[in-house]
Amino acid sequence: MTKQFLIPTKALRANCDPNLLGFDNTTEVDTSHVTIGQENAIKSLHFGADIHKKNYHIFAMSKQGLGERAIIENSLKKRKKEKGHCFDWCYINNYLNPQSPNYLKLPAGTANHFASAMEKLVKQLSNDISLQFTNRTIQAKLQDINYEADSKRRMVVAKINTTAEKKQITIRSQEDAFELMPFIHDKVLSEEEVNQLSHSQKLHLDRNIVILQKELTRQFDKIAEWADNQSKIMQTKSKKCAAKLLKSKLLAFRKKFSKNESIQRFLINTEKDMLANLHLFMTNESTQKSTGPTFAEEEVEPCIRYKVNVMVTQDSKQQPPIIFEPNPNYPNLVGRIEHISQLGALVTNFSLIRPGALHRANGGYLIIDMQTLLSHSYAWEGLKSALDAEKITIAPLEEALGFFSTTILTPKAIPLDIKVILLGDQHQYSELCNVDPEFKALFRVIIEFEDHIRRNTKHIKLYAKMIASFINDNQLLTFNKFAVATVIDYCSQLAGDAALLSLRLDSVWGLLQEAEHLAKQDNKKIVTAAHVKQALADQINRINSLKRKMNEEIERKFILIKTHGKAVAQINALTVLQYGDFEFGIPSRVSAMARRGDDKILDIEREVELGGAIHSKGVLILAGYLQWRYVIDRKFSLSASLVFEQSYGEVDGDSASMAELCALLSAISGIKLQQSIAVTGSINQHGECQVIGCVNEKIAGFFDVCKLQGFSGDQGVIIPKANAKQLMLNDEIITAVKAKKFHIYAVETIDAAMEILTGMIAGKRRQSGHFTPGSINDCIEKALIHFSTAGHRK
Template sequence: MILAPKKLNWRLDLSELSIESLRCVYDPNAFQFDNTSELTDLQGIIGQERAVQSLEFGLDIDSDGFNIYAAGAPGTGKTTAITSFVQNRAKTKDNPSDWCYVQNFDDPRYPRLLAVPSGIGNALKDDISKLVEESSVNIIRALENDEYNAKVEEIINIGNTKKQELLNEISNNAQNYDFILQSSPTGLRLIPSKNGVPLSEEEINNLTPEQNDQLGKNHVIIEKQLKEVLGEIRAIDRIKLEEIQNLDFEIANYSLNPVIDELKQKYSSLDQVHSYLDEVRKDIVRNISTFKSSTEDGPDGTPQNASRTRIRQYQLNMIVDNSDSDGAPVVMETNPTLKNLLGYVERESHMGTLSTDFTMIRAGSMHRANGGYLIIRVEDILSNNSNWDGIKRCLKEKVIAIDDSPETQGLITNTLTINPQPIPLDVKIILIGDPGIYQALYSKDPDFTELFKVKVEFDNSMERTGKNISDYASFVSTLCRKEKLLHMSKTGVAKIIEHSSRMVEDQTRLSTQFAEISDIIRESNHWAKLASFDYIQSEHVDKAVENKSYRSGLIKDKILDMIHHGTISIDTTNQVAGQINGLSVMNLGEISFGKPNKITVSIGTGREGFIDIERESLLGGRLHSKGVMILAGYLTDKMSMNIPLSLVARLAFEQSYNEVDGDSASSTELYAILSALSELPINQGLAVTGSVNQKGQIQPIGGINHKIEGFFEVCKAQGLNGTQGVLIPHSNTKHLMLKTEIIESVKKGEFHIYSVETIDQGIEILTGVKAGLKKPNGRFDDGSVNLMVYEKLLMLGSNLRKFINPG
């Protein structure tokens, strides 16, 4: 049944919202400045008292496992805020040690760790290099000295003289026993002789048995003497070599001792350095032959590789240098792979062979953050399980161990590896992520609750207090100064405050989505510069917001055009029973907008009750289905506690082809059911949103501003006639931050916004008929909506009984 719209009655005037309640406007004159250039930079974190207290606690406590998880919605600026906060806190801490790796001279596969106070590492590294260079030059110079060569030659000559005397003696003895000594490739040989002349083979064969037997006895005697002589000669060679070595050791110690003693004095408080210097001295002395070989150039005129490699073993590999730190380090790891976190070992290729040593150990972000703070986005660390397991292993074992195994490094299994000494870990890790990941880790990973005991929650909004508004202005000033934007006038800042409240749909709160706010400020700066303004004004902020919406508003405009041309059927001018306009919000990435939906109801006799066509067609979500079920509860409680509901009511969202979810349309559906039962038409110029409970109380919903503005756009396109408007839950009034255009239309009486607390209030506005109170006899006021509904339910029940029992 379609009727012409009727005049608004008394109920409308009582429920219509005032102009002032539609938007919380901020007065620019409340600011104590003309533009943000007069303000100082923002200090600290805005409007996150809970988060700040939690963060301070997490940073202050030193007990194991009290690492931090900062949870909050993306775009709230938590990463920037936490980094800045931690950096300020880190400045109050002492600089941590410099971390170095040095050669393990006993077993090079296990490089040793050397920790020195901050700033000492570079000096020590240079001093060690100078020590090796100076000692090398001094040793080589001493080895090339004439005096050294003369001593070596003297030692050699003395030894050779003694050896020659022994050889002469054994040679004479051999002749006495009819043998002579003869040199051969295998050593000295005894040859039978007579009068000093070797016997020929024929002469040996012609010897009598007696002569042959005597020759054999003589050979045994002289061979024994020869062995004794050769033993003495080897002893002479050993003594000669030892004397030369002792001479070399004396020269090496003479060259090293002054330099090493000087370094020991310089680093007198560092026992680890003393021990290492002693090991360097011991190894240089033990391997002085390396320096001898360095005096011989290779084919290209450079020192031999073996010499270069040996000398490199005395260098110091400083993997973490904290000399330039201003307090404890703060490291933000943006690519937390296992190598980037825990370090790795490089390799060099020579003649097709991969080799490595302690000088190729490279630090990870855990090393650089040791003694300070490491900040990681949890989404990045969880992209690979091995990364997450690596961090947990370090925290549990309290060391940073570089894994150089072939499997980890992606090498063939027979590649030589090293195992650097693990570094003691003292770091506070701060994970940044959304609350959903926190809940998943908390419930699924037992280690998480033991290692990250401090949760820092960032809210997506804050109270709209004077202090927070002042801090907001300082934030604008800081951003403009940091990014060299035009500063913003107080009218522009007032618009930013209003837009911030609109973002969270709350007149009493401000958004903490500072990433989005910053983008609005940047776009406002663009429009202000384009118009040659000195400061960003309120109109530039409005233009930035409007243009951002326009750029992403293609789908919105197409839907509006389809409604205007009748492709999507939305009636805003007639009165129809069992039909109503509901409101929904479409979210498309960075833009959200309201869209009206025609909801219809058909009523008949039956026992099926309420049939949700959306659910039956698998287009209804669980929350929507719950909302539909509540409708039956309302009718049972309100109308027929003593009689069963004997009806079938089919609910449908017309021209809906996607899933419908949420309960924000439950009151809308109930109004359509009441209209269909009472056969009272509903003004189609009024759209409705709000959920309802079984007692008929209207409950708040989200997206209120988008819903109102979406229906307003449809009414404006079809022609505003003064009877159109929207019914919203009364509890949503504080969430209104409507566009100026709608407020102006309301001022002119072209559009109306009503707030309702109960279904009875709403049905009176929609039908123009009183809802009616329930009497003691169970009936309602005469001529009321509820009485018409009650009587219709009685009739449907009677019809059902007659159908079942026709006699």
């Protein structure tokens, strides 16, 4: 009776035929890049890239692990080169207002050359002008002025000393100073001798000393003024020569960049500033020590003052930049201003301005992960502000937030021409649309990535080519066709459907690399199917601890699961647990109780707040089914309860509703259910089985428990018929099915499930209005009639 529901062994798994691939190993495959299944996403991407309007940025929506970033980058790289969008950007000194540095916009690929040439020019000018101020002729003339000044001082001292001696005073030299001393009878008086003079004599000496001192000072000032004038004349001549040299050098330098107006304007302003600050180029120490006035010192040296701070340089022969920013915090996006410690204080200048991702991607594309972006304070607001203003303003975060800032630089904002591509998921998109009106205004192009494609011959061949392309591009060991076929089968397992191929490329690429690693450990030059299968087994073993622990508890009877015998109102439902990215199936006992009551089915999971909304909906559907199917001409009188035994976490989903209904029908009728058969499936109010998820994991979970408790030959699972096309079971299960140790049934109705579980016929309602005598449905209806007329309790 149940054989009609058995799924044939050949339908338990889809196997890729290696001969279908058209090659023996991956070295024979064309290595050009292939992308499959994302044609619509790529079309949307190109639309967003082609439309050069404000605020047409892109939000790429996908599930994790689809490799959407690689697909986007490869698609953008294939686009035809666009002209006129990419430039080099630099910051330069604003000579009139150093606190507000100017930017310099240059053709792509020219900034580094210009900055290097400018650095060489400044060094050459520093050397040549310094030599101009310190050459031998000038130094000799300066020394002559010093000698003549000394000679004049000696003559003045001699002349004044003659007059002083007549007044009993002499002039004595003390290093670089002169001292007037009392002098009587060719002898300089000591301080004690001076004190012995009469009061009138001392007054007379003091008066004469003051007069002579004033005259000496007056004469020395005249000599110093003369020396200063002579030095200034020499410095003026030298400055004129240096200015002539500077103009000559700059004229020749400007001719090299005559075609660039921005550079010409900068060099004109630079020349004016250099002429006004020639003293900055005087580096020789002897000049600083020379007699006479020296030029004022500046804190900023020429190499800094006239530096070209290259922020971004692009390759003029390459495509527009495609930048992925892995850490999109505020300064990494908009740039930052660095500081250096100087005499205990933090100082800065235009040469310490550093670029952000917006600068590096200017003229091209910037890719950012939305979740990472939102995790950084103000980064999202900073990005929106830059996109809306179409310029990059570099300001510290505290200043952007309106707090006090000590920054003394406010660089002029650089114009922004960019396409920003955010990588996110559907939930993030919905949330941003609801809470941030600016989001929809800025990101008007939406890309949706598919997570799977249909499994057919065409797609299998394209998928194999894509696998070979990844292997060759990443210089992995060669994979033979059997290994590639195994990977393709894994893609169906990953999709959870034999009719589909998963596009979760991150997982596929990881499997390829792990299989290659195993081949290298075996000292093999070619990766085989065995290496791929071993890599898959190793992946599961590395994260399988929770499943192993739960199976151990079942084996030790800490968790009560029976895979033998029969029982009333008790059944094994198939559930799925998720542990990170790993999903695994595990059986869970569902029990039911039924009695005469007030037309209510008690969902114990919901009552203790462990049941989710979908699960509760499924339980309510059971009540609808009972009222529709049975006792249609009488008042329904039933009170029942359902519970997942030993369930300590939230239960959600409706995939256990068929198992719950089977347990409930058993509780009502008293008919025993096979404990060797587990059930999964959703049910509607008409008793029809509906498709559920993770069917392969659920079957494998119950199979493992049966293996632990020992095969009896009658064990198996019941699944909805709609899920039969999705089966991608492992080799061990298929082998057990072939040996008739394990069975997989596909049903369309609850009646079919009950027939398998009880060994009885379900029964149909006859023209008389009654079900087939002795059938399952007959027993159920009679019990419900009894509930409505008596106080009998089951």
